[in-house]
Amino acid sequence: MSLEIKNLSKTFEEQDAVQPIPALQNITLSVNQGQFLSVIGPSGCGKTTLLRIIAGLEKASAGTVLINGALPERPWEHVGFVFQEYALFPWRTVIDNIAFGLEMKHMSKKERYTKAREYCKQFGIDGFEYCYPREISGGMRQRVAIARTLINDPTIVLMDEPFGALDSQTRSQLQTFLLQIWQRSQKTVLFITHSIDEAIFLSQHIIGLTRRPGSIGLSLPVDLAYPRDITSDEFNRYRREIIRFLNAQQNDEEYSSKASKIVTWYEYKRALC
Amino acid sequence: MTARRMKRSFLFPVGLLILWQLCSVLGILPRSVIPSPVHIIAALYELLAEGLPRGSTLNMHCLYSLLRVACGFMLAASVGVPLGILCGWSRTVRDMLTPIIETLRPIPPLAWIPLAILWFGIGLTSATFIIFLGCFFPILLNTISGVVSVEPILINAARTLGASDRQIFLHVLLPGATPAIYTGLRIGLGIGWMTLVAAEFTGVKSGYGLGYMIMTARDIQRPDLVLAGMAVIGLTGFLLDCIVRLFEARALRWRS
Numbered sequence: 001m002s003l004e005i006k007n008l009s010k011t012f013e014e015q016d017a018v019q020p021i022p023a024l025q026n027i028t029l030s031v032n033q034g035q036f037l038s039v040i041g042p043s044g045c046g047k048t049t050l051l052r053i054i055a056g057l058e059k060a061s062a063g064t065v066l067i068n069g070a071l072p073e074r075p076w077e078h079v080g081f082v083f084q085e086y087a088l089f090p091w092r093t094v095i096d097n098i099a100f101g102l103e104m105k106h107m108s109k110k111e112r113y114t115k116a117r118e119y120c121k122q123f124g125i126d127g128f129e130y131c132y133p134r135e136i137s138g139g140m141r142q143r144v145a146i147a148r149t150l151i152n153d154p155t156i157v158l159m160d161e162p163f164g165a166l167d168s169q170t171r172s173q174l175q176t177f178l179l180q181i182w183q184r185s186q187k188t189v190l191f192i193t194h195s196i197d198e199a200i201f202l203s204q205h206i207i208g209l210t211r212r213p214g215s216i217g218l219s220l221p222v223d224l225a226y227p228r229d230i231t232s233d234e235f236n237r238y239r240r241e242i243i244r245f246l247n248a249q250q251n252d253e254e255y256s257s258k259a260s261k262i263v264t265w266y267e268y269k270r271a272l273c
Numbered sequence: 274m275t276a277r278r279m280k281r282s283f284l285f286p287v288g289l290l291i292l293w294q295l296c297s298v299l300g301i302l303p304r305s306v307i308p309s310p311v312h313i314i315a316a317l318y319e320l321l322a323e324g325l326p327r328g329s330t331l332n333m334h335c336l337y338s339l340l341r342v343a344c345g346f347m348l349a350a351s352v353g354v355p356l357g358i359l360c361g362w363s364r365t366v367r368d369m370l371t372p373i374i375e376t377l378r379p380i381p382p383l384a385w386i387p388l389a390i391l392w393f394g395i396g397l398t399s400a401t402f403i404i405f406l407g408c409f410f411p412i413l414l415n416t417i418s419g420v421v422s423v424e425p426i427l428i429n430a431a432r433t434l435g436a437s438d439r440q441i442f443l444h445v446l447l448p449g450a451t452p453a454i455y456t457g458l459r460i461g462l463g464i465g466w467m468t469l470v471a472a473e474f475t476g477v478k479s480g481y482g483l484g485y486m487i488m489t490a491r492d493i494q495r496p497d498l499v500l501a502g503m504a505v506i507g508l509t510g511f512l513l514d515c516i517v518r519l520f521e522a523r524a525l526r527w528r529s
């Protein structure tokens with residue numbers, strides 16, 4: 001088992017919060033080595049929080065996360081994280097961004113550039129090695145971000161809506177590309193998305209999170225052969241099932257009555273910025 | 274475009290100078306109120322050739338002033354930048370130091386002159402200390418705000434890419450804060466330069482220094498020499514800022 005999450009809960013207790021914000025509730029989930037698993041759920045249900053806890057960037061309020069069967073002291077050393085916003089270092093060129101992890105391991109400049117160039121070629125970013133992030137397109141940036149993560153050879157790759165900000169054409173290009181890399185490298189991937197089609201197109205298993213506090217409301221294995229045809233009837237069956245789940249989240253009576261109360265200071269401040 | 278803008282930046286001030294000269298010639302601005310540009314240029318030549326007091330030429334005054342500023346500024350930068358990064362990085366350190374910083378900051382550097390003379394006597398050390406005080410706070414505060422404004426997501430990214438705390442300090446916080454650090458250095462240098470001249474006015478008596486030179490000109494009642502000295506101070510300050518800007522532009526190519 002590559003990743004095991006047991007009874008994970010998270011409540012934000014900020015000093016300036018009006019009340020504690022429960023973000024995740026009792027998540028139990030295991031991901032096999034090499035599995036591609038997607039998490040889908042309404043906005044603000046705690047998807048990013050889940051990934052951050054797995055990566056050790058945030059502490060869980062309760063529950064455990066095991067990576068390769070152990071409770072790692074520094075979880076971030078075992079995972080690769082591709083962020084919702086690309087999070088490239090703007091002061092580094094493309095190649096220096098990609099080689100960042102190698103540089104931190106004190107690999108010589110020659111060695112790490114050789115390796116980074118290989119990745120550039122593989123990721124279709126050759127020719128842009130010496131550009132700065134602001135000089136390349138969003139699609140390119142996301143390729144760089146993925147290359148930068150994979151060059152470190154992490155056991156588990158966490159991807160937080162990596163294609164959310166891209167136009168649909170670039171997006172589907174990168175989806176196909178990601179599948180190729182995944183099939184070649186056999187990495188464990190935990191992929192977060194808002195897009196139903198993206199989840200079905202990519203993953204072997206789909207987890208649906210409920211409204212905040214997010215808990216597992218849907219666990220759906222996707223038994224379709226790759227590459228998948230998004231116009232096929234089977235694809236549509238999965239689509240229907242997920243849409244039904246997500247709609248149920250929206251129409252949830254209990255939610256709408258609670259919703260107005262749980263506008264937190266955190267969200268208030270975020271909205272103001 | 275750039276050439277046109279440079280021309281603009283050059284022609285307008287020159288036009289004003291010509292206007293000023295015209296007013297002087299026509300008697301609208303009598304010499305007793307303000308000397309004409311031509312007189313000031315002549316005075317400048319006098320400062321360069323004969324010196325004030327006689328033998329102490331302008332370039333020596335400049336050199337001494339620059340040396341004082343260089344010492345104070347270097348010291349302020351080498352303390353202010355690391356301390357600023359530390360304060361930005363650690364909330365504990367920030368909480369501990371903020372009240373001290375904010376109490377010391379409003380004290381004008383010139384108010385320190387008596388203490389400086391008591392501690393270091395009259396001389397380079399004293400001047401360095403006063404200039405240090407002038408440069409230090411803008412550098413420190415800008416560095417802190419630069420570090421604080423580094424996006425947390427970049428720190429998280431570095432962490433998941435295997436960077437240690439030390440490496441995050443060096444490879445994320447420092448470059449991320451660089452734009453703000455440069456702003457701090459530029460403001461600090463400007464204030465340091467202003468502090469210098471004022472410090473030379475009152476305290477520092479080594480026989481050389483632009484402030485000292487201006488005071489001498491005042492004593493012999495030569496407004497043209499005073500204005501020439503002021504012009505040199507202004508232009509040198511401008512030049513210093515240009516030099517820092519040059520470094521800044523090179524270091525921040527990724528931003529433009």
Ligand SMILES: Nc1ncnc2c1ncn2[C@@H]1O[C@H](COP(=O)(O)OP(=O)(O)OP(=O)(O)O)[C@@H](O)[C@H]1O
Pocket residue numbers: 012014021023042043044045046047048049050212264266267
């Ligand atoms: N540091 C924090 N302090 C307080 N509340 C937080 C914090 N981080 C997240 N939250 C709250 O926790 C909830 C879950 O946030 P999270 O970012 O995980 O949602 P998400 O599912 O990733 O949303 P999106 O789909 O918009 O990316 C949100 O209601 C958010 O306001």
Ligand SMILES: [Mg+2]
Pocket residue numbers: 047048049084160
């Ligand atoms: Mg999110």
